[in-house]
Amino acid sequence: MLLEGHSTRIKFQRSMRYGLFALLTVAIWGAYFMWRPPGPTLGLRHVTHWGDQPVVSLTFDDGPHPLMTPLLLAALKRTDVKATFFVVGDGLRLYPELAYRMAHDGHQLANHSQYHYNLTRISPAEYEHEIENCFGAIRHVYKVAGLKDNNTKLFRPPGGGLNRAAMDYLYRNDVTLAWWSNNVGDWARPPAWKVWRGVSDNLRPGDIILLHDAGVGTPQAIPGIVKSARRHGLSFLPMPEAQP
């Protein structure tokens, strides 16, 4: 590699150097952007919170559930709150009456994938099946209920699983990533007082609260959460379609 001595010195022509440099530059930038594509990082539309507005959103993942969703709907109706349900497309197919009730009560339906597989564990070839089918199922629910379609593009990855392939898919298909800013971890079915304390102790204006159709604790905690939030002057709205 390293040849010492004067006999092997080769004079590079200037043009040769420039050519080599151009080649290397193209190779470097190409390789780096193959490795870390800038498009999804910069251009992926995402909703994280409501900014500084005195508004919070309740979002419920993993619905519809035959036992829990009616309790949730009753609690939401009683507290007069419109929430966002990130529904599993297969669940909509299994429980059409619950889907109808959710849409009819004025709640927002949004995408939580068709079969609730973690996107980091399935092949990127199945993303289209997982995501587009659920959008189709939601549209179908609105159509059957005779309501105006909300044309949502909100998608929340199951389990929060997100890798570069998934980001790339979302970016190319113009899907909005629906993230959260307040998370109690209620998928482990804690009792109501833990959900209530966990949410309202960490609550800040503009939060998007992540809850689940998981246990009886969550519907029991909703009145407390809503009460303590309203006492601080916060109002409840469904999730925004774009970051405000």
Next chain:
Amino acid sequence: MRLFYLINSWAGRNDFADATLRLFYVSAVPLLATALAALLIFLPRHPWRVTGRFSHREVPSGRILLATALAIAACALLMSAVNSGSLRFFNAEILSPRPFVTHRVNALVIEPNDNSFPSPEVMIAAVLAVAIWAVYPRAVVIALAALLLFGFTRIFCGANYPVDVVAGATTGAALCALSLALWGVSLSLPAKEGRLVWRVRHQAGFSSATVLLVVVASLLSLANAPSHAGKVRALFRLPSASVASATAAEPRDAMASTTLASTRNQENAAAVAVRASSMHDIAAHEGEGEGGAFRTRDMPVPGVTSLGGYLPEAERQLLANLRAEKLPHRLVSVDVAQVRAGTSDFRCAAVRFEVQRSGVAERKHVAATAVRIVQRAFAADPALQNIDISGVVLNAPQAAQVKGQGPLSVFAAGAIPVFTASIARRDLIIAKKPWVNHPSADAGLWLRARSRLYINARVLPAVMPVVPTPTPMPTPVPTPVPTPIPVPTPTPVPTPTPIPTATPVPTPVPAPATPQPLPIARPVPQTARPRVMKPQIMPRATMPRRVAPRRVAPRGVVPQQRRAAVTRRRVAPAVRRSLRPAVRSQRSTRGYIERRRTRYRRSSRRSFNRSRSGTRRIRRDR
């Protein structure tokens, strides 16, 4: 975390700054790589082994290229080791989640939900920066500035924590220095003759030590992961603001928590401190992220404490007493309630008063008022066990943030607590430090010594702080304490409380210097004594032998003598050479190299080694 928010809170305010930093965020690594390629191609006259165009150094471009590739490969290996190791040993797919996963940040970019520690991009940027340094030492400032800016951008855009950036940069730089050392390239600072910073050998040792250090530090930095943060924090008993601020925000609810703490205090103290602090930490961390799920075994047992009900007549009585006190601050609310903890009932009070101004003097007044309220309340109501007292700012126009950790220290507009103390009756008299019972003690000191929770512009740990200086303030309190502290006087022995309570309460009898039988020292058996004494005597006998007469006078004592000793002939030749000014003509590099070679050949191997023994040997021309 605080540093992260300090930087990240500036994101999203200025569109131009956002766009610029985002652009740099994306393109910093290829920019550095392109710069390195340009230097490698254009700098030497002849690309393989040559003297540089601008500096009279050799630029072993091939070796540097190989070393850089090796370092980048090592980085990739390290990252994959971190990813698979977190899955294998910690059983967590994401050991250190990104900030935007667990916290509310200003995310200018979206990164995948993977490990945040350490950041591979920063690692590679550090490798490239060190490689640039090796190629062209004058560019070191620019390369390091780019690296710093890149690290700043990672935090600014909300993709990494400061710890990740620092660890990544250190590891990358150390790996690159190590692999450069393997190929025999040394790093130098840009001076006239390019003085050497590290000899190759020290460079290798130093950088491998750094890599080890960073790996160990990264194990310690698991604190970033919420699922482990509770353990780490409980280990070091870091302060947390959670219960304190929750208490201040909501007095009625507060009593539940404070009473919980007070009941715990009645158990043995050490266990309580640990358990209470861990409980607070978990309360602060619950609901943080995917990793921060509830862990039932860590939570306090439900149903230990419950609010038994408010006592309106006791409230009225307490309010009348406090009104008679003629306090300088307006009372906002007075609540008295019966709290059931375990099998026994406690009567607790929560008093809020309004604070209208700020400043040091006002802080002292607030503390004095709090002391008066506490003493009056405890004197008036013998059944009262605990007072939770807070000063609030009413009608605040906007949300405020109390200095502290965690999201809990943010309060919505309305009543913003600026001062909180929670004092149990049993803490009125402190036996361990009797000087805090002195009536002329400062009000703040009085409160701080007794309260478990204390906010006054700063959140202190829930464990009682140790006050370092045991000197009471010389100035007397502006408002003299009217009621003497209910000291040993025949304490109202657990009076039957109006509410039917099974009060086997470990009542507040503030044991008035109960003459506890002092434990008399046991007489040590006679046979044991000499054994104990022996080791003390032994070293003294041997000491004088060890201190041998020195040849050279110690450094600080007689400098003139020492210098003379050095210049004398007895000094080792290597030292003499190091003192001699090195003459080196930089005009002809070849000549320089030739001379160096011949000198090395001439000198014996031993003296050669000794002469290179310093970590950083800078030869100066005089």
